[in-house]
Amino acid sequence: MERGTMMFPALSESVDIDAYAREIMQEVGDRTFCASSPAHARLLDALDVRDGLAPVLHQMARKHLGYQGSLEDQYHIARLVTPGNSTEQYRAHFDSHLFTLVIPLVIPTAADGNEAGELLYRPNARRQPRSELENIAGKAWFKRYANRRRATQLLAQDQFTLESFAERRPLLFAGRTTLHTNRAVSPAASGPRLTLLAHFFDPSPRYGVGNMLRTLRRR
Numbered sequence: 247m248e249r250g251t252m253m254f255p256a257l258s259e260s261v262d263i264d265a266y267a268r269e270i271m272q273e274v275g276d277r278t279f280c281a282s283s284p285a286h287a288r289l290l291d292a293l294d295v296r297d298g299l300a301p302v303l304h305q306m307a308r309k310h311l312g313y314q315g316s317l318e319d320q321y322h323i324a325r326l327v328t329p330g331n332s333t334e335q336y337r338a339h340f341d342s343h344l345f346t347l348v349i350p351l352v353i354p355t356a357a358d359g360n361e362a363g364e365l366l367y368r369p370n371a372r373r374q375p376r377s378e379l380e381n382i383a384g385k386a387w388f389k390r391y392a393n394r395r396r397a398t399q400l401l402a403q404d405q406f407t408l409e410s411f412a413e414r415r416p417l418l419f420a421g422r423t424t425l426h427t428n429r430a431v432s433p434a435a436s437g438p439r440l441t442l443l444a445h446f447f448d449p450s451p452r453y454g455v456g457n458m459l460r461t462l463r464r465r
């Protein structure tokens with residue numbers, strides 16, 4: 247919780263990740279995002295994410311983050327970025343969920359300094375928001391880093407860590423303090439990039455908040 251992030255060991259060899267990845271890629275088709283497709287759900291079970299990891303995170307959320315919501319509040323989505331997709335890049339943001347697990351399945355490479363969708367992230371870029379208003383204000387303030395120029399600047403200043411996921415080690419964001427963004431998957435990349443994003447526990451109030459706040463949150 248103090249460090250804000252945690253890297254897991256490489257994905258287990260007892261699970262045929264590549265077979266799952268192929269199946270999930272078919273299910274996603276020509277979309278960029280696809281929530282809880284059948285193969286995706288089976289892989290989460292094979293990796294013990296829902297029965298093993300989620301209850302541990304739930305306990306941590308209750309103990310350290312004052313979370314009172316349910317264990318079932320999870321959002322599992324696959325993200326498939328094809329080479330040259332220019333909308334999925336440099337969108338620096340904080341997640342709304344208390345924990346996010348990035349599970350890298352298919353990771354392209356790109357020669358000669360071309361970008362291959364690498365993750366840039368900065369743990370503890372802000373403190374844990376104590377209210378919804380602080381959460382939204384933080385999101386708005388850090389919007390200024392949602393472009394290539396500022397992200398590249400921060401990387402050069404060692405304020406971003408670059409993760410290529412070449413070893414396919416899942417990465418966990420603990421708390422809503424990690425600013426993160428992806429580089430482009432350039433047309434020169436060796437292929438598409440497929441990650442599973444497992445989101446746990448959204449503490450934001452769903453009712454009694456003005457439409458304006460909800461709209462802001464989605465930005």
Ligand SMILES: [Fe+2]
Nearest residue numbers: 339340341426
């Ligand atoms: Fe995110």
